[in-house]
Amino acid sequence: MSPTAEVGARSLRRQMRAWRRDRADTTLYEQLSEAYIWVFSLVLLGAMAISAMVQTRVSVASACTTTTCDDARTSLVWASAAGMIAIALAAAQAVGPVMVTPATGAWLLTTPVDRGPLLRSRLMAATTAATATCGAVVAVIGLLAGIEYRAIAALAAGTALAGGAMTALAATWQARDGRPTRRLATALALVTAAWLLLVALDVEPSTSSGWLGGPIGWTLAGAAALALVALLVRAASRVASLLRAQLVPGGSLLASLSGALAGLDLSLAYDVLVARRWRTAATVRPSTGGPGGAWALVWRDVVRLRRSPGALAALAGSLLVPYVVLRLDLDDAIVLASALTAFLSGLWSFSALRTTGRNPGLVRCFPMSLAAVRSATMVVPGALLLVWSLALVPALSQALDDATPADVLLVAVATGGSALAAIARWMLAPPPNYSMPLVASPTGAIPTGLIVSALRGFDVLALAVVPLLVAPSDNGALVSLALSGSVVSYLVARREPRLG
Secondary structure: OOOOOOOOOOHHHHHHHHHHOOOOOOOOOHHHHHHHHHHHHHHHHHHHHHHHHHHHHHHHHHOOOOOOHHHHHHHHHHHHHHHHHHHHHHHHHHHOOOOOOHHHHHHHHOOOOOOHHHHHHHHHHHHHHHHHHHHHHHHHHHHHOOOOOOHHHHHHHHHHHHHHHHHHHHHHHHHHHHHEEEEEEEEHHHHHHHHHHHHOOOOOOOOHHHHOOOHHHHHHHHHHHHHHHHHHHHHHHHHHHHHHHHHHHHHHHHHHHHOOOOOOOHHHHHHHHHHHHHHOOOOOOOOOOOOOOOOHHHHHHHHHHHHHHHHHHHHHHHHHHHHHHHHHOOOHHHHHHHHHHHHOOOHHHHHHHHHHHHHHHHHOOOOHHHHHHHHHHHHHHHHHHHHHHHOOOOHHHHHHOOOOOHHHHHHHHHHHHHHHHHHHHHOOOOOOOOOOOOEEOOEEEEEHHHHHOOOOOOHHHHHHHHHHHOOOOOHHHHHHHHHHHHHHHHHHHOOOOOOO
């Protein structure tokens, strides 16, 4: 090859691979030993998970004794298929779906080489991941719903292939900043929410799953496979024209998330997602005026909700979960499901609390105490959770036996209060302490602070929900409210220790 000849991407990757292998410090025996441990662990945990799911399938089938419950379970499987395709599209829009690491973007994409061979492998990896995830989740939901095994196989295969096809379609739209992908994901999410609303209202159309195991179901799966192949060929022919600015952000996002999750710091992963969301928004229209004092912080939360109505829509849509649980005849689980749903869906409205909690220098700039700042940032999100808990009253009135209207109202408010306390604990938690003693594990030594940090928020949620599960009455609700109020009061008034 002459000095002026163009070097291909394969040659550059071969040089990078040789550079890494020359500096490897792990022997082949050590790699095989680690691989054996991982394979054995996956097989063991997989067998345990499958056994648990089969037992849950039997128990759910025995608890579901009405025709409406059977219809709700079958409809939930169809909704899960549409929801997983929407999630696959949303994930594809967030990371690319074709993406490269920052190092690859700096080393390879800045060279005059053909990007096609490099990016086509990334396209195949993203499509494979989406296909496997969609198929596995739908198969698990179908197994728990109690539909036939042949129907589960056909529906899981069709959903997996459809999810892979949508990922390939998102790759063809990546050059247009993913706007069509975002619109299609939103449309599918609305369809899923509408279907769940019909299930919650007990007016869903008659659905069956027996025909899925026959020729029609497998024909539809074959059509999805043909669509996947066609879209993959189309996307593979276009990935070479993608710009570096359209490839590196997805890799940076995954690298940041992997770093946060490696330290079991879920709040840091939340910060990464929030930063990415507002970075893609680029600019916002300034909003002037408003009240003064602590009410200015309350007003900024209102402005923030106007700028991101998606968080409010997600909180409103999460109200469908307890009513769907009620349709599935799982009355005993409605309090726990409601508290967990309120906790997960209400996180995005507490961004001001998170910002002031992790920036003590910013709090010192306000002419008020730390407790006043934190209390002001919890007014609007707390009001939203209160409205959410009041909308939960009809579901609880049907699920709780021999409960008075006052009992139902107190249990609903206590459910929202437990979610508020859990979110406050999650948002105001300090970073993991790596100076704590180490604990031996199969993956190496782990600081005990990492294990505790992964349970932040969920520990307070369990603490506040237990009284509601033991005594779903006014007494249990008052105990739960007392525990939640104590946690919130302590977190609001607590000062972070000074370093040094």
